[in-house]
Amino acid sequence: MTTTEGNGALLSLRGVKKHFGPVQALSDVTLDIPAGQVTALAGDNGAGKSVTIKTIAGLWSPDGGEILWDGKPVHLSGPRAAEALGIKTIYQDLALCDNLDIVQNMFLGHEHLAHRLLDEDSMETKARETLKELRVTTVRSIRQPVASLSGGQRQSVAVAKAVMANAKLVIMDEPTAALGVSQTRMVLELIKRLAAGGVAVMLVSHNLNDVFEVADRIAVMYLGRLVVQGPVSEFTPQTAVEYMTTGTAKHAVQAA
């Protein structure tokens, strides 16, 4: 079940390799990410998850292999090129400005202008619509500074920012790592809605509870290789852990 069902995937990696000096960070990554689904990328520390998402985000260019976007090979020369395709990466630090309010953060770098001046009203209207679509309702006012938000709300703002930039693929690195139970729930709900809206979501997570709750597909990395990927129904928490820790599973539920 490692390959080939991904024809029609929005993004596909085919045998992607990446080394840093003598360190072979990625030795063979073949991965499909379909639109409208949540694909969880799991793996132990050092397995190569971060290098994989940075490659997709255009921060590293691969040494070998192919990246296909809508089935066509693409060269991601940098973060701008990835963003232009509709790939939006939300790193753990979220990249928000605490002193700016929600609207200002959501539009940072893409401000609406009217007569060359900031068009606050138009931005506020659009931001409100987006948050409403995502049903982010716990913030009291979209004019409050991001500094006053909880971890989950900050995560929501980062996601809304991606949605508003018309992202087709949203990559999230450990979005729930720093969150408590209810905040985690809120973010997972948001991720589901995001995928339900047709966006491809790639979720990097250590937390198997989260993975099994939210993912449609699971992909596991082990020592720089993508060892298995498939629908969540083909995994149990036990097999997933086995893949993560040994790279194979003796009791795989079912081969595709």
Add this chain to the structure above:
Amino acid sequence: MTTEQTEATPDEGPAPALSETELAAMAPEVLANSLSEYLLALWRRVKGGESGMLPIILGLVAIVVFFQIERSSFLTNGNLVNLFEEAAIYVVLGAAETFVLLLSEIDLSIGYGAGVGAFVIAEMIAPPINFPWWLGILIGVAVVGFLGLIQGTLVTRLGLPSFIVTLGGQLAFLGVMELIANADPTAVGGSIQISPSSPVYKLVLDNMSPALGWIVLAVCLVLFAGLRLNRSRSRRARGLHAEPLGVTLLTIAMVTVAGVLFVYVCNNNRSPLAVVRGVPWVIPFVLVIILAYSWLLSRTRTGRYIYAVGNNPEAARRAGIKVDRIIIFAFVMAGVTAALAGLIYESTQSSMATDIDGGQLVLFAVAAAVIGGTALFGGRGRMVNALLGGLIIAVVYDGLALMGVAVAVENIATAIVLIAAVALDAVVRRRSSTR
């Protein structure tokens, strides 16, 4: 945003109650639907350490009351106008420093930047060059703006600390100023006179006619009220949350009272010998600078990016903002504004000489910005902070001078105000962050 939501979706409960900290972090107009709610929200903010300008204004009032009790001549119109004129240069220098402080940089060169600007302007409009006054000012502004460009480029391209680059700038600009003075044979003893017929001279030393003062005030008030009301109306029309009408009207009323009082004070005769009355030109000059800069910071993309870079340069970079360009821009604006401060300086002196103390002026610049509430670590501060801070410095010096205190003690007192303002800010901040 639930305040504006009309329909409720099944799985969404009411918005959870907010903690005191969250409430304190919000601008009062965000939460309030009426004047009383607004005042309540404002009070929460003050308690929560997100107080904005209120404590600074209260501090200013307290200092004024103290001096008035000590010396009844403090609140005479002659002394008040004198005080506003003194404040002008501190305010403009504070505004110059605000641009760089917002990026958590510092510019130690603006005192002598003002000196260079003033010298260039004086040379351009005096014989033998005799350029028109506006061209002279333009050239002076361009020269110091260019010096700012060099400093900003060194800071960004070579990654040098601005503290060091501008400390070097301070010394270098002193040298530039002396070179200009030495090169000009008409600058006797390093000093050039400003002709009393020149607008450069009249900026501080001449006044609007009383009638013109009232007319300008009336036009400004009508514009202010119109813009404010129109903004609320258009936000309501678009279904956005607008500040309560009561708040708008109260603001307009307060600004009107302040404006009328101000022009009234300036228009009364303030000299026992001859008739001296009217608003000194330098006051609208300073207010226009502060207004234009506030507008730049709050209404333009560049202004928004200054705040973003000041708070989180990495986030700004990822948002596609050219961080280096923003930093260079700030140093250019600091230079440009320093030249305008130099203009005020030479107008006050009616001449320009190399004995200008640029080292002390830059201390006033930082003090004005910081006393007014601008942070040293970037991302927080506004141009009005420089206005209030500059005013406080002028009040302290003026009041102590009236009390016959020695200059040495005046300096110590200003230092205490500076430390107190920063300490108060730090204490309130610590209290609000440990909750």
